[in-house]
Amino acid sequence: MSTPPExxxxxxxxxxxxxxxxxxAGYVLGLADDCPTDTVCFHCQQCAEKYLKALLIFRGVDFPRTHDLVVLLNLASGGGWPALDAGxxxxxxxxxxxxxxPGDWDPIDLQEAGKALETAKRVRAAVRGMLPPEALP
Known part of the structure; x- marks a missing residue:
């Protein structure tokens, strides 16, 4: 059964x-010492969230309005999930x-921001591997 064009x-x-x-995230991280690391990490979270939601839409799985990646990951795992470290x-x-x-948050250093970018890239690769080519720009 083919996936509807819409x-x-x-x-x-x-x-x-x-x-x-x-x-x-990649561009801003490249600013190095001038890098607003919170912005990098926010975009990494958003990248992962949007990729997980894209997979859920492809699979026809309804999802709540949430930014919680664990909730989305659990919903996505129903159709099989590639090797991703949920933690x-x-x-x-x-x-x-x-x-x-703003808030009383622990500071985010460049190393942590770099790890966030790598995690977002892993989510990207895993989800793209589960989507058909015609669903990718």
Missing amino acids: VLSEVCRWVEKAENDLRN QVQTLNRYSVEGRY
């Missing part, structure tokens, strides 16, 4: 937004708030 189109839109977040993916969760709002 579903593929919706998945593609989510993937495009996820790619924009990943590009932003590592969960580390991105805190950035959905800490990356956007």
Whole structure:
């Protein structure tokens, strides 16, 4: 059974937004000492979230309005899930708030921001491996 074109189109839109977040994170991290690391980490969390939601849309799985990557990962695991470390993916969760709002947060150094980018790239690779080429921009 083939996937309806409107579903593929919706998945593609989510993937495009996820790619924009990943590009932003990589670009900003490249600023090195001038890097706002909270922004990098926020975009990494957003990239992972949007890729997971793209997979759920492709699979026809309804999901709640949430930024919690563990919730999304658990929903996605129903259709089989590639090798992803859920604990590592969960580390991105805190950035959905800490990356956007002021607060009494622990500082994020360049090394931590780099790890967040690597985690986002792993989620990207895993999800893209489960989507058909016609759903990818």
